Amino acid sequence: MSTQSIPRTTLPIPDLAYTGTVTYDATDPDTHYPPIERLLPPDGAPNVLVVLIDDTGFGASSAFGGPVHTPNFERVAAAGLKYTRFHTTALCSPTRAALLSGRNHHTVGMGGITEIATSAPGYSSVRPNSCAPLAETLKLNGYSTAQFGKCHEVPVWEASAVGPFDHWPHPGGGFEYFYGFLGGETNQWYPAIYENTSPVEPWGTPEEGYHFMGDMTDKAIDWTRQQKSLAPDKPSFTYFAPGATHAPHHVPTEWTEKYRGAFDQGWDEVRKETFARQKELGVIPADAVLTERSAGIPAWDEMSETIKPALARQMEVYAGFLSYADHHVGRLLDAYEELGILDDTLVYVIIGDNGASAEGSMHGTTNEGFTINHMNAIESEEYVAAHIDDLGTPSSYNHYAVGWAHAMDTPYQWTKQVASHWGGTRNGTIVSWPNGGVEKGGIRNQFAHVIDVAPTVLAAAGIPEPATVHGVTQRPYEGTPMNYSFEDASAPEQHETQYFEMVGNRAIFHKGWTAVAKHKDPWAGSDHGLDDDVWELYDVEKDWTQSHDLAAQEPEKLAILQRLFLIQAARFNVLPLDIRSAERFNPDLAGRPVLVTAQSQTFYHGMRRLSENSAINIKNKSFTVTAKVEAPEDGASGVLIAQGGAYGGWSFYTHENKVAFAYNLLGLSTDIVRSDTSLPAGPQELRAHFAYDGGGLGKGGTVALFAGDDKIGEGRVERTIPLQFTFDETVDIGMDLASPVSSDYGPTGNEFNGSLDWVRIDLGDDDHSHLIDDEHRMRVAMLKQ
Missing domain, CATH: 3.30.1120.10 (Arylsulfatase, C-terminal domain)
Structure with missing residues (x-):
């Protein structure tokens, strides 16, 4: 059966029973069975590469007149088309869910982000099985499928080592391979990575040259080469979704230095300069009007001279980060070219899953932890200015000021989250397919939306929308194929x-x-x-x-x-x-499940990379952490349990054969309480009791250390973190992965050197979390996407 005649509306494609003659002896001349044929897409189906950049507005990339040099995006544009009226949903998770399903974000339950899901169908964060993802449809039609980078579509109660994995990229999302992170963002120097459904660790430290952007690109190149080596006639679908340029804006300093002094004029002048270039490029009409600065966003001239150098540096770092992302997209394109498949690949480069992010405060931040914990007062203008050299490095968790976000959305009003105006939803998009009839170097002004990508891909591949998938009748795609505009700039607009x-x-x-x-x-x-x-x-x-x-x-x-x-x-x-x-x-x-509800939780040796949603909440209350260990004869060292990292968290560990408890306050200071005596060798229970002072949120407390029933140390933690330790660092048992909480040990080699059976956390009955302002909870949740 030819690939063109295979019935593809029912997926998986049913196996047809043999109805011919059955002989007694296989050597009988009448014995004949048709050969087994590999499932392949229709003839001429292209490879598909979808690149989705994070938190990048219409006015950032040089491809659309922005101040950030993106030569590889321009390279794709030279081979294809710029779409000037392509739209997203104004927020991360909803855009991604719509992109990967071909349906509107509320149709697939992603009316917000996963952390604020409700039981209402449009807001549940659960994609209905009547809306099979694009990757699943392509896989069941013979495509190889892989996703690299960010995924923020897994319901929070399913984002743990026990799954279920129905809504993970692999296997539930249709991707045969996944290498990336779950959640809205990750530390680019110390990322929380999953390979398929298993947590894995980076190959090195920042000092050794590690950065997640390079790592995920290496994985994508390796996967592509292997796929084309072993199955050269089988097309691939690759979804390449970097964490760039979502905060934290982490980038090697040499890329930041490329923009030294480029933004000293401030965001208002940058808007004007970008607007002029956009007209020259023809990505906006000659009679377009530059909108007024959105209400509540300060003018550059209103900012103090104290903060301006740091503000300029924030934008230099952001620009370096976007250029760095462009560079690695170029590396992937080079690999396609070397394999001889680039001209047979339908490439989408969507420059932003929403408008630029206005979530970094009016003067930006060196550590988003200040914002999410309602502790912005600590981070004064003077503090930001004093830490200018940390921006972008492993010593920061930085985000730029609101004014820069607005400038990166030039010429439109507003920013990310604001779905009412184009500044939140219009993202420059580039499409190329040299052997598929896409015009080279053109501009298209037809209206398009992220839900149009999936039907465009199916149309290009000659694959019909499935009527049923895994026995479930499917809801039709809600997007409009963009193929009609590939060769005709004047084609009437179809997405009306x-x-x-x-x-x-x-x-x-x-x-x-x-x-x-x-x-x-x-x-x-x-x-x-x-x-x-x-x-x-x-x-x-x-x-x-x-x-x-x-x-x-x-x-x-x-x-x-x-x-x-x-x-x-x-x-x-x-x-x-x-x-x-x-x-x-x-x-x-809200009507959503919760993974952990008990007052006590026991962890076992080897458990690691547990998100804050997967672990008991010890904030704003007393608690006790107990570890059953066997200390070695030559002295104990290493971590028993740690949560968070260098930008905020706590650790219970042994060091130089003594017990220690460290509490890291957002990287500002770390209080360490140590035992007065050394540990004897042998089996024992080690315990740290934190007695919360009370009187509100984020207060301090007294830490008492015990070996068995013997009190061996006591000290103070002066202040605690009220709401969230970090966005992505985790609870780890027997080690402290990623950046270290305490300066007593480094990011690697901190494993406990004895025998660790279990660690238990027991909560006190003095919880003050009810005092957290509910509006602030919402703002924190929105920062996570």
């Missing part, structure tokens, strides 16, 4: 209607008009009801940048579009709109 919604920020596009309602700023919580939102109206055929509000002049048009938004919202599971905070952080009220 698209809704947008994110935490109450909402909009509707329909036939050249947009009606929009911004509900909240990206750096603030919700402070009013949905019905109090003010709707704006734009004729985006004439007003490319949404600069002239026509709501007052065209009330009937606005009313029609508002009604259309409600129709689309009802159709695609957007309703009920959900701007709640407190309820969404109470799993019982």
Whole structure:
């Protein structure tokens, strides 16, 4: 059977029973069976490479007039097309879920991020099995499939070593191989990596030259070479999703130095310079208007002279990070070229899963931990200025100021999270396929959306949308194939209607008009009801940048579009709109499962890379940690249990044959309590009891150390972390992986040298976590994507 005649609407493709003559003896001349044939896609199906950059606005990359040099993105554009009106959902997890499914983000349950999931269908973070992912469809049609980099689509109660793995990239997402991280971000110097479903460690330290961007690219190149070596006639689908340029902006210093002095003029001037280049490139019309600075964002001239050098350095680091990502995308393209497959590959480069991130505070931060723990007052302008040289290095966990995010979204209003305006949702996108008829070096202005990628890929491969997958009837794709525009710049626009919604920020596009309602700023919580939102109206055929509000002049048009938004919202599971905070952080009220609910949790030797959602919460309360060990004759050393790392966390360990407890306050200071006496050799229980001072959140406490029933030390922890230790560092038993909590040991070689049976944490009954402001909980959750 030829590949063209294989029935592909039912997946897996059913095996057909042999209906011919069955003989008694295999040597009988009448014995004949058709040869076994490998499953392959239809003839001419291309390789597919989808590159999704993180947190990069329309005005960042030089391919779309931005100040950051991205020669490899431009290389793809020279071989293909720039799409100037391609849109995302304004947030990470929803964009990725829509991209990988071909359906709107609420249709696949990703109306927000996984950490704030509710039981409502549009917000559950659970992709229905009636919406099989693109990778699964391609795999069941004979493609090899692999994902590298970021995944933030796994429900939080499933993101542990016990799974289930139905919503992980491998195997549930259809990828035969996965190498990357779960969650919104990771430390690029000390990443929390999974290979398929198993945690693995980086091959080296930053001092040895390790950076995750290079590592994931190496893995992608190796996988591609192996795939083409062993199955050269089998096309591949590769989803390459770096953590760049999401915070932390970690990049080797030599890349940052390329931009030394390039941003001293400030974000307002950078916007003007970018706007001029965008007109020269033709990625915006000659009559486009540069929008006003969005409300609440300070002018560059309003910033103090104390902070300006650090602000400029923040942007230099960000620019270096994006250039560094571009460099590694180029390495992957080089590998395709060396293998002779680049011209037969449909390449998507989507420069941002949303607009640039305005989540770094008004003066930026050296460590996002200050923001997520409501401790910004500690990080004064003077502190930021004094730590300018740490930015981008392993000594920081940095993010740039809001003003830079706005500049990176030039020429549009607003930023990431704001789904109402193009600054949050319009991302420059490049498509090439030299042997597939895609015009070289062109520009396309037809409206497109991230849900259009999946149907475009299937159309290019000649694969129909499946009617059933694994016995489940499928919901049709909701995107529009973009193939119609590959050869014809003047082809009529086919994606004519698209809704947008994110935490109450909402909009509707329909036939050249947009009606929009911004509900909240990206750096603030919700402070009013949905019905109090003010709707704006734009004729985006004439007003490319949404600069002239026509709501007052065209009330009937606005009313029609508002009604259309409600129709689309009802159709695609957007309703009920959900701007709640407190309820969404109470799993019982939200209706989502919780992995750990007990007052006590026992860990065993070898357990590692446990996220904060997988471990008992010891913050804002007393607790006791007990370890059953056997100390060696030559003296004990090494970690018993650690949570977090150099930017915040705690560790219970032995050092120079003494017991120690360390508490790292966001990298500012580390309080270490040590035993007065050395440990005897042999089996014993070691214990640290933390007696919380009380009186509110993030207070200090007294640590008492015990060997058996004997008290062997006592000391103070002056202040604690109230809400979250880090975004990605983990609980590790018998070692401290990634960056170290304590200066008593390094990032490697810190394993406990004795025998460790178990470690148990028991919580006290003095929990003060109820005092955490619910609006701040919401802001913290949104920072995680």
